[in-house]
Amino acid sequence: MTSAALAADPAAALDLLGSGALTVHGRVTDASNAVLYCTVALDGRTAPCVYKPVAGERPLWDFPDGTLAGREVAAYRLAAATGWALVPPTVLREGPHGPGMVQLWIEPDLSAPELLALQDPAGPEPGWLPIIRAEVGEGRTALLVHRDDERLRRLAVLDAVLNNADRKGGHWLPAADGRIYGIDHGVTFAVPGKLRTLLWGWAEQPLTEEAREVLDRLAAGLGAALDGALAEELRPHLTEAELAATGQRIDQLRSTGRHPLPSADWPSIPWPPV
Known part of the structure; x- marks a missing residue:
């Protein structure tokens, strides 16, 4: 079974990731924290995966509580509740270097059309949405789009x-199954607004009906007093303040009915952007 096919069967994927034998094959060297490429095997099934041990995390001053691994698992749980299958199956478990996050490895489809581009600053071209004007050298600018x-629009809602x-x-992957999967969710769920993304093309546009229905479902899952089934899934990985802030963001999106605007108090574009 390919990784894409396994991702489409979350129950089987979670069983394999949570109970299988992990074998470490190497380290992803361009990551700022320990990211280990592994395979996981159980009852004749084998799949590639990523293992991020808590012991390999660098402390972050603006994320003093919890762990990157825990937030990655919480992001998967919340994403799964949307029904959009935007995050690869992810578990928290013991591994060769202690507890950590284990996530199904998604091999990007290198033949898929590009999702980011630099275009003439007078753009964007049809089918593209603007992000920001970028310096490209020698006093020239281009429009990053x-x-x-x-699929990206759904990811923008999830990120909000x-x-x-x-x-x-580089934190979204077009896969062979036609889906786009978001990865690297260790810096999520902060209480103050920190949304930093390249997906600003829909800023202030009305949410789709589908997105509004998903937000209603998430609100119901958290419960009026954070006593719902989804809240109980997230609680082992987040503080009560982070849970409450998540509910407030959902309520704000439901109230405005629009994609958020970039904040004037926080850099809106990640660095490096790709």
């Missing part, structure tokens, strides 16, 4: 709920 793609502080262009 992303595709007007419904997660308060994702690091949605780089």
